[in-house]
Amino acid sequence: MINWITETKGQFNRRMAWWREAKFGMFIHWGLYAIPAGMWKGKKVPGIGEWIMYRARIPVREYELLAKEFNPVKFNAKEWVKVAKNAGMKWIVITAKHHDGFCMFNTKLTDYNIVKATPFKRDPLKELAQACKEEDIKLGFYYSQTLDWHHPDGMGNDWDYNPNEKNFSKYLEEYVKPQLQELLTNYGPVAVLWFDIGTPTPEQARSLREWVHKFQPATIINGRINPGREIGIGDYKERGDNEIPPEKVEGDWETPATINDTWGFKSYDHNWKSAGILIHKLVEIVSKGGNYLLNVGPTAEGIIPEPSVDRLKEVGKWLKVNGESIYGATASPFGEFEWGYCTTKPGKIYLHVLAWPYNGKLEVSSLKTKVNRAYLLADEKRRNLEVKEREDKVLIKLPANAPDPIDTVIVVEIEE
Numbered sequence: 001m002i003n004w005i006t007e008t009k010g011q012f013n014r015r016m017a018w019w020r021e022a023k024f025g026m027f028i029h030w031g032l033y034a035i036p037a038g039m040w041k042g043k044k045v046p047g048i049g050e051w052i053m054y055r056a057r058i059p060v061r062e063y064e065l066l067a068k069e070f071n072p073v074k075f076n077a078k079e080w081v082k083v084a085k086n087a088g089m090k091w092i093v094i095t096a097k098h099h100d101g102f103c104m105f106n107t108k109l110t111d112y113n114i115v116k117a118t119p120f121k122r123d124p125l126k127e128l129a130q131a132c133k134e135e136d137i138k139l140g141f142y143y144s145q146t147l148d149w150h151h152p153d154g155m156g157n158d159w160d161y162n163p164n165e166k167n168f169s170k171y172l173e174e175y176v177k178p179q180l181q182e183l184l185t186n187y188g189p190v191a192v193l194w195f196d197i198g199t200p201t202p203e204q205a206r207s208l209r210e211w212v213h214k215f216q217p218a219t220i221i222n223g224r225i226n227p228g229r230e231i232g233i234g235d236y237k238e239r240g241d242n243e244i245p246p247e248k249v250e251g252d253w254e255t256p257a258t259i260n261d262t263w264g265f266k267s268y269d270h271n272w273k274s275a276g277i278l279i280h281k282l283v284e285i286v287s288k289g290g291n292y293l294l295n296v297g298p299t300a301e302g303i304i305p306e307p308s309v310d311r312l313k314e315v316g317k318w319l320k321v322n323g324e325s326i327y328g329a330t331a332s333p334f335g336e337f338e339w340g341y342c343t344t345k346p347g348k349i350y351l352h353v354l355a356w357p358y359n360g361k362l363e364v365s366s367l368k369t370k371v372n373r374a375y376l377l378a379d380e381k382r383r384n385l386e387v388k389e390r391e392d393k394v395l396i397k398l399p400a401n402a403p404d405p406i407d408t409v410i411v412v413e414i415e416e
Helices: 009-022 049-055 060-069 077-086 124-135 168-185 202-215 275-287 306-325
Strands: 024-028 091-097 138-143 192-194 253-258 291-296 340-345 348-353 361-365 371-376 387-390 393-397 408-414
Touching (some): 009 291, 024 077, 077 124, 077 306, 091 124, 091 192, 124 138, 168 192, 275 291, 275 306, 291 306, 306 348, 348 361, 371 387
Parallel strands (some): 024 091, 024 291, 138 192, 253 291
Antiparallel strands (some): 348 408, 361 393, 371 408
16 A cells, blocks of 8 residues: 555656556446437437536436436447547546446445446446457546535535535445445456546545545546545646647646537537647647647447547547657647747657648757758658758758648657
8 A cells, every 4th residue: 555645756656657648548438328419308408418407407316217218239348449449549438336326336335336236237347347448548547526416415416405404424435435436446457547526625635535545556546536626646747638838838638629629529519620630739739748639438338439439539549649648748848939849859859840841841940959860750661851050040951841730740850
């Protein structure tokens, strides 16, 4: 068991090493909310799909009935994991329990779970754990530790339960912790435990952290375990949903994001970001020192929507060629350029050219080190590009047209 106060910097760095290398992961929001898919009693419910119970103030007894309809017979754990792997993603985080309180795993703490309450009768997390193991993809679980609109002592539901009668401490000790123990002991290695909203008090957040590490010392805990999203108890900083900071951020941090506008499946949300935009966001995040956790929202049948799969496939194709500039790369010391972004590794700077120079010359300013050579990352022969150094500027002669219209990467090898 790790004592989060006495854990050495070296121990922390070793625990975080894979996460810092990985850069790109898959978030999966899947639950009963995939059935209404943004509609309730014939009307569209505004807001993100997984919040429909809250937005429509659906009584617990009505929402519970969805479990009888939940039968995702087209769910295939191996197919889901292959979608992630083909996209170049290195880990998966899936909702074990979201704010609606429905458990997507086989728990002894309540019958309100996918094995006992649905016709499906299977534990998808168990199947995902096996599929991830086979494909060498790390698996993590999202767990809503504070909001639980189904449990009388969970926070958030003030239309079924009196907020003044809730006993949150009891809920935390007698429900949340035992369920976390199940997740940490029944599914193999848990790479990440992804908490949300913020635990009410620092003491409760620390207690949860220590409880997690009692069972799996290597598990990484995200920043939203912190009360009010303060820094200090989680292992890394969590940005807001779809938020990319304006400049480089020190330390470990992550942007959780959506491909369209919702997390849980919503039948009428077709505002899909293009593969090019997703690649640009990945590059921008890595150039500022962060990780990108990109979401898919499967349907009630268990299918990842085709527009998500198509876009992720394109991102994966780009990463197969340009992954060296992303995996294990760190933030640029230069900030943004008018033509794109930079990522770095020891002895190398990766120039991500999104706007190809009209005159065929790429100008890199503030580069105060000797350049040994430059070449296109996609060029298997690594043929040198012409480089001219002028004071604190470097001019690189480029081909007339961009080899990659989305993002052409130029490698600049420099003196350490």
